[in-house]
Amino acid sequence: ETGVTQTPRHLVMGMTNKKSLKCEQHLGHNAMYWYKQSAKKPLELMFVYNFKEQTENNSVPSRFSPECPNSSHLFLHLHTLQPEDSALYLCASSRPRDWAYNEQFFGPGTRLTVL
């Protein structure tokens, strides 16, 4: 496989469930990202990992817990979510270089519905 893949593509969960979203990139990039896209809102950056280290947590509630075991894999662990957390969750990766530009490559997303 090539590019950025995400599983599952669709997820329905109750507020008391625990689930995880998975992202994998096959591009040799060193930075990975989680974004949230809610209806009629811009993409919102949630977390950034660079070389497996978290470099950004954009004031995300603790019910979202990221994990980056290596530069190719990124997880988003979900627990006790709220219905307003229903959204499209997008993973992206990039290879920032000195004074080169931050073109991020996105996966297809996971459509999450919280009941």
Added chain:
Amino acid sequence: DQQVKQNSPSLSVQEGRISILNCDYTNSMFDYFLWYKKYPAEGPTFLISISSIKDKNEDGRFTVFLNKSAKHLSLHIVPSQPGDSAVYFCAASVGGGSNYKLTFGKGTLLTVNP
């Protein structure tokens, strides 16, 4: 407070004509701008970018213009094709490749009619 604004939620053009998508920003520190295209059920794909040291960047049918004094950029697609129908997102960052944060607009749905 939205720092990147795409004020037109949708745009409809005829095949073969020019499509112009607009984007405004408020943060004068932004120095790198990107356009992404998104089809339904797919993630956004990178289309074209421009650094603040330029005022124009062209790639085939796609040209991005940057007007720093007006804090405005636009994406021109000419000629437009039905396959260009998608949501187009404008994004911006500070510090080029040294800053990982991209700030996105809400997107504009472009429909190209045959």
